[in-house]
Amino acid sequence: MERDRRRVSEAVIRRLPKYYRYLMELKKNGVQRVSSSELGQKMGLTASQIRQDFNCFGGFGQQGYGYNVAELCEEFKKILGLDRQYNMIVVGAGNLGQALANYSGFEKEGFFIKAMFDVNPRLIGMSIRGIEIYDVDNLRSYVASQHIDIGVICTPKEKAQEVAELLVSCGIKYIWNFAPIDVVLPDDVIVENVHLSDSLYILCYRINAKS
Amino acid sequence: MERDRRRVSEAVIRRLPKYYRYLMELKKNGVQRVSSSELGQKMGLTASQIRQDFNCFGGFGQQGYGYNVAELCEEFKKILGLDRQYNMIVVGAGNLGQALANYSGFEKEGFFIKAMFDVNPRLIGMSIRGIEIYDVDNLRSYVASQHIDIGVICTPKEKAQEVAELLVSCGIKYIWNFAPIDVVLPDDVIVENVHLSDSLYILCYRINAKS
C-alpha cells in the first residue's frame, strides 16, 4: 500500500499504460485472476519485471493466488489518475486538432475537450461535435473563466513554443504537444509529446537497418 | 565509417529522430559546426552520450573541431533511411486517417499516401487532396498492382489485428499502427505504434504523481 517506497523510474512509467490496457482487456473478457507469469507471457515481459513494477506502487497480489484482475484494474486507474475528469482545450484547429475533437473515445475515459482555438478566420466560429472554435485572442479570458487542466498543442511547429508560453501564462501546467518540436518551459510544467514524425522515422530506420 | 560495429540499442534508436530534428534546425539556422558539448547542452544530454551514440554509426567528427552540421545531417538522413521515397496506404479513413491524408508535410520528407481504404460506403469514393478512398475489399488487388512500402492502421481497435493480418498477407512488411492495441504478427514484420491514449495516460500519471 505504501506509495513511493522507491522512485518510480521512467522505464516503469512508460509501461504503465500497457499494463492498464492488458488488464482492462482481461477484465472485459471476464478473467478473474492472473499471475505475474501469465501476464508476462501475454505482454512479452518477465514475471520478475512485472512483480518489481507492481511493487513500486504496493503489494497488490496474494501469495499462491496471483492478482485479482478487477482489483488491479482499479489500482491502475488510481495510479494513472484515470479516476477523475480532465478538461482540455486544443490550440490549432487544423487537421489534427479537428480529428481529436471528432474522436469521441476520450470522453468515455474522462477527457473532455471544452473548446478549440485558432487564428484562421475561416475556422473561428465553426464547431465540431458541439466544440466551438474561438479566436486564439480569446484564449486568456476563456481560461480565466473555466477550469482547464490540459492544453493540447496542434499548431504547426513554428507556433508551438509561443502557444505553449501563452498556455503557461494563463496558468495551465499540463501540456499535450503534437508539434514536432521540444517546447522549453518552466520545470513545474509537465509536457507530454506525441511526435508523429519521430515515430515514422524510427519505422524507416528499422526498415533500412534490417537489410 | 564501419556500421554495426556494435548492436544499436533500443535507447539509441529512440534518440535518433531527436538528433535529426536538432541537427536540421542548426543547419536551417546556418550553423556550420557543432561540438558534442554544445549539442548536449541544447538537447539535454551529456556530451559523452552523444559521442557514444554517434559512434554506433561511424566517426563523423574531427578532433579539435567537432562535427560539421551539414555533413552530419546527411549522415543521419542516411541512417534513418530518409534519403528515399516511401509509398503508404492508410486503412481506416475516419478522423485520424483523414487528418494524415490532409497533412501535406509528410510528402516533403518523401512519404506518400497513395490510397486509403475503408468499409464505410459514405467514405468510399471520396477523395482527400487527390487521395482516393477505396473499398477495403479492393485492397489486395490494389497492393498487388502498386509498390507499397508501409501500411498505416487507423481503424478502431477491434479491427486492427484483422487489418494488420490482411496487410501482411498482401506482402506488406512495415506497419504504422495508430490503433490502441498491440497487433501480433510474424517476426519479420516491423510494427511501429503511435498509442495516443498511452501518451495521454502518462501525462495523467505525471499530473497526479506530482502531488
Add this chain to the structure above:
DNA sequence: TAGATTGTTAATCGATTAACAATC
C-alpha cells in the same frame, strides 16, 4: 498441509558517464 505464487533481496546485465590518449 502441500502447492503455488507473491514480495523482496541478490546477481547480472546493459546503458550512461567519466576519463584520457589520439589527433586535427
Add this chain to the structure above:
DNA sequence: TAGATTGTTAATCGATTAACAATC
C-alpha cells in the same frame, strides 16, 4: 606548435533478471 575536441576504454550507475523465503 598549443588548444580543442574527438573516439574509445574504463568506471559507475540503474534496470532487469534470478533466486528464494514468506505466506496465502
